[in-house]
Structures are given as C-alpha cells and as structure tokens.
Amino acid sequence: MKGATQLSMDLQKLTTEARNPDTMDLDIMSPLEVVTVMNREDAKVPQVISTLLPQIAQAVEWAISSLKAGGRVFYIGAGTSGRLGVLDAAECPPTFGVSPDLIVGLIAGGEKAFIKAVEGAEDNLEQGKEDLAAYNLCPNDLVIGIAASGRTPYVIGGLTYARETGCRTVAISCNKDSEISKVADLAIEAVVGPEVLTGSTRLKAGTAQKLILNMISTAAMVGIGKAYQNLMVDVVPSNEKLCVRAEKIVMEATGIDHATARAKITEAEGSVKTAITMILANCSAEEARERLNRARGHVRKAIR
Numbered sequence: 208m209k210g211a212t213q214l215s216m217d218l219q220k221l222t223t224e225a226r227n228p229d230t231m232d233l234d235i236m237s238p239l240e241v242v243t244v245m246n247r248e249d250a251k252v253p254q255v256i257s258t259l260l261p262q263i264a265q266a267v268e269w270a271i272s273s274l275k276a277g278g279r280v281f282y283i284g285a286g287t288s289g290r291l292g293v294l295d296a297a298e299c300p301p302t303f304g305v306s307p308d309l310i311v312g313l314i315a316g317g318e319k320a321f322i323k324a325v326e327g328a329e330d331n332l333e334q335g336k337e338d339l340a341a342y343n344l345c346p347n348d349l350v351i352g353i354a355a356s357g358r359t360p361y362v363i364g365g366l367t368y369a370r371e372t373g374c375r376t377v378a379i380s381c382n383k384d385s386e387i388s389k390v391a392d393l394a395i396e397a398v399v400g401p402e403v404l405t406g407s408t409r410l411k412a413g414t415a416q417k418l419i420l421n422m423i424s425t426a427a428m429v430g431i432g433k434a435y436q437n438l439m440v441d442v443v444p445s446n447e448k449l450c451v452r453a454e455k456i457v458m459e460a461t462g463i464d465h466a467t468a469r470a471k472i473t474e475a476e477g478s479v480k481t482a483i484t485m486i487l488a489n490c491s492a493e494e495a496r497e498r499l500n501r502a503r504g505h506v507r508k509a510i511r
Contacts, residue, residue, distance in 0.1 A: 221382050228401075229244060255397050263423065279348045280309070281342070281348060282296055283366070286324065286329060288416060292313070295421070295424050311342065316328030334361055335368065352387050358382075366391050377393045381415060440506060495509070
C-alpha cells in the first residue's frame with residue numbers, strides 16, 4: 208500500500224480532486240446560487256459523454272456478445288461507483304425479465320456497503336479478485352470496472368484477475384490515463400472536470416457514470432431482444448403498476464383493447480412478449496413461444 212505522502216501526491220494530480228474555480232465561494236452562496244452553479248456544472252456532463260459514444264458502443268457490443276454466448280456482465284466498484292453498478296444491475300431483472308445472475312453488481316465491502324460505507328474496503332486489491340472468483344468467472348463474461356478516480360485498488364484487482372481469466376474488460380473512470388484504464392481492454396474516461404464540492408465524486412462524476420451504465424445495460428438488453436419497437440416487452444408484471452404497464456405495452460404494440468390485452472397476457476402465462484407475438488402472428492401461445500425461441504427472443508423476427 209502506498210504511503211500517505213505518495214497517496215496525497217497522486218490525488219493532487221487527479222481532475223476529480225481538483226478545486227473548481229467557479230465555486231470557491233460556495234460556502235457563502237445562497238441556496239439559489241448553489242443550485243444554479245450545480246446545474247451549470249451538470250450541463251457539462253452530457254457534452255463529455257457525447258465524445259465517448261464510440262467507446263460506449265464498443266462496450267455494448269461486447270456485452271451483447273457475452274450474453275449471447277451464455278456469459279454474464281459484471282460491474283465492480285467501490286463507494287458511489289460501486290453503488291451505481293449495483294443499482295443498474297438490480298434494475299435489469301424487473302425491467303427486462305432477466306435472471307439476477309445475468310447482470311451482477313459487486314461493491315467493495317459487500318452488500319452492506321450499499322447502505323453504509325465500509326471504510327478501507329476499496330483499498331483491498333485481493334478482494335476484487337476474490338469477489339469475482341466466487342462467481343466462477345469464465346472467458347465469456349464481461350467485467351466492467353467503475354472508479355471515478357480511476358485508481359481504486361479493489362477495481363484494479365478485479366480487472367486484472369478478469370483479464371487473466373480471459374474475460375474482456377472495460378474501465379469507466381473520470382480521469383485521463385487512469386490506472387484502471389491501463390489494466391482494461393477498453394477505457395471509457397469521462398473527464399467532467401472538478402466537482403462543485405471538491406472531491407465529491409457523487410456529483411458530476413457519479414452522473415457521468417450513471418449515464419454510461421444506463422447506455423450499456425439498456426442498449427445491451429435491446430441487442431438481445433428485450434425490446435420491440437421502444438417497448439420493454441420482457442417486463443415482469445410483479446406488482447399492480449407493472450401489471451398495468453404490461454397491459455398497456457400489449458395494447459401499444461398491437462392496437463387491441465384493454466380487455467383483450469389482459470386476456471392474451473393471461474393466456475401467455477404472464478409473458479408480454481408471447482402475448483404480442485400471439486396477436487401479431489395470429490398464432491397460439493405455444494407457437495408464439497416456438498417462434499420467439501427460433502428468433503432468439505426478437506419479436507420482429509418472430510412475427511415474420
């Protein structure tokens with residue numbers, strides 16, 4: 208582990224640790240002034256992301272390739288970065304009807320660290336390796352390391368192990384030429400500049416990471432057939448709101464009325480995608496499932 212002096216010198220070089228010249232008087236600003244300057248700074252984030260679209264698209268292509276090959280996508284991070292990965296992974300099952308084992312979020316310190324910080328966990332290089340090893344990582348998996356600073360040992364350890372295992376690896380950071388970029392196959396460096404509150408990377412850096420993860424998971428799920436048009440046809444109707452949404456999706460996709468949509472979903476044993484295929488291909492639930500299986504889950508192909 209680096210000494211305190213060396214660590215201090217390393218941090219001083221990071222854009223994410225620099226002081227923002229436009230917020231030097233933050234402590235005497237009015238609430239309106241604070242939120243105004245924050246809004247102005249936040250507006251810079253999408254502009255930075257727009258310059259990284261080719262790299263993000265490459266990460267999406269790798270995610271699709273992994274998932275089609277029977278692999279998984281892992282997010283690994285610490286602190287805010289880790290929580291954003293866990294959050295994105297947790298939202299995939301209800302949105303896209305996938306197993307929680309398909310998109311996996313790992314955070315330094317374990318699940319309890321999502322709610323309460325586990326001090327020192329991010330400094331454990333070996334733990335990143337061990338957390339991934341517990342999932343029996345294989346070459347078909349994709350591992351995405353997330354660290355605003357780009358120097359988190361936990362993430363470096365995880366990415367290094369993933370590459371040794373034969374996995375493709377992606378590093379998402381908010382500093383140029385970051386340490387995690389050096390140990391990954393693909394680097395996505397969203398340099399959004401100094402934070403409004405110095406070093407508080409839950410702000411612009413966190414927003415940038417959230418936008419990138421949104422893109423990767425959503426585009427990957429679309430790529431493996433989890434959408435028809437712009438509808439989430441594999442949504443799991445697990446509560447009242449989602450049941451209503453499922454019916455609305457069938458109605459939007461097919462033009463049928465509410466009662467028919469509900470009846471078809473019931474006939475399809477709760478599968479929105481099957482119900483839509485039944486209606487558009489004018490076939491039974493059994494044939495719809497066979498069509499979808501041949502089309503690898505893509506409704507457009509299934510209804511041809």
